[in-house]
Amino acid sequence: MSTMLNHPFYPPNLNPTGYAANTMSISAILGAFAIAVVSIIGFTSIVLKIRPSISRGDKILVGWFVFKGYFVFNHQTMPRRLDLLGQMWKEYAKADSRYMTMEPFVLCMESITAFAWGPLCYFIAWMIVADSPHRHPTQMIVSMGQLYGDVLYYATSIAEEKYHGVSYSRPETFYYWGYFIFLNSFWILIPAFCMYQSYSAMVGVFRQSTVRSAKKNLKFWGSFTHQMEK
């Protein structure tokens, strides 16, 4: 620890590397964020007019996956290039200072989100449009990754406060409940809905074709067992 810097993050004795204060106001940052969300979902739904057979529920899901892909894919690489996203993350870090300190769990979870779930979100959007048989298995994997990552994200922060008395969030309701709890709850609710949807679709299709499925399994495991017996 060198000199103590004047910063808005919690705990107050934190020393975030190379911190510089934001120049944009909170309302400008939140406004830009809202415009980005609406434009991406709007743009996606216009593009989807070329395939009118897709149900409205699936159109919303395509928009979600395109938005998620854009968001997680860019937030790792753009802070250095685009000042806006950098300022957004610094604003959000008031609700979770782990984003300013290279905290190992947040760093690893966000890196996997950016490099695995990000690109896969685009793939799923495409699979929904193309009605691919890979859609539900992939949607299940990515949604599970997002859900579990977010559950651990909440849980680690709460455990740190409970067992070690360290809070990463400013105490104001706006930051803790507005940013930390509310914004992240979408990463719980929407993946949970996607998992429910994929789970139902899978159970339904397995139930309908039990006979075919049994034959396929037998063939799959038959070759496996055969190789083991060699």
Add this chain to the structure above:
Amino acid sequence: MSTMLNHPFYPPNLNPTGYAANTMSISAILGAFAIAVVSIIGFTSIVLKIRPSISRGDKILVGWFVFKGYFVFNHQTMPRRLDLLGQMWKEYAKADSRYMTMEPFVLCMESITAFAWGPLCYFIAWMIVADSPHRHPTQMIVSMGQLYGDVLYYATSIAEEKYHGVSYSRPETFYYWGYFIFLNSFWILIPAFCMYQSYSAMVGVFRQSTVRSAKKNLKFWGSFTHQMEK
């Protein structure tokens, strides 16, 4: 930080709460662990003789899920009751001291493993035996949870060392490569295989019944869209 205790964990300046040295030798602990693994898998395969139609590959998987269930379900509750498992964890902590310090990520990941993946492993073992349509979707969720948890487990430890210069493992090859890397690699390889198996089964069954599946989706989303239009 109060008084510095004499303990075998890394980093050496760690202060594990209420540490008491193990009384059993390393070979006794590892021997007991090996006996536990072999007895559970052996017992499971004897029980499975009642259903000879199950392929050998699936029998091994049932054993894996029963073992996993037993292991994760008990290691949280038994250290206080059974001295053996407590000593096993203290021995393992030489390769990862986070188990001695209530480190938030390991604490949360292990709790979710014990209370969610543990019981679900027993369910999956039963679903494989019963040839349930829920088997592959559930196997996918639990395997994904184990795989992602283990990837984050490795990654957070490596990130902590790389970015903050803190190693949780004793430097000897036996602890780092033997315990930390080798033992945990099973939680990567077997879930990855299970996911591959479930993914293939799902894509196969969706491909075979595209028409039926499409009808079902239409019905599912039809009612959803219908409710939204109200």
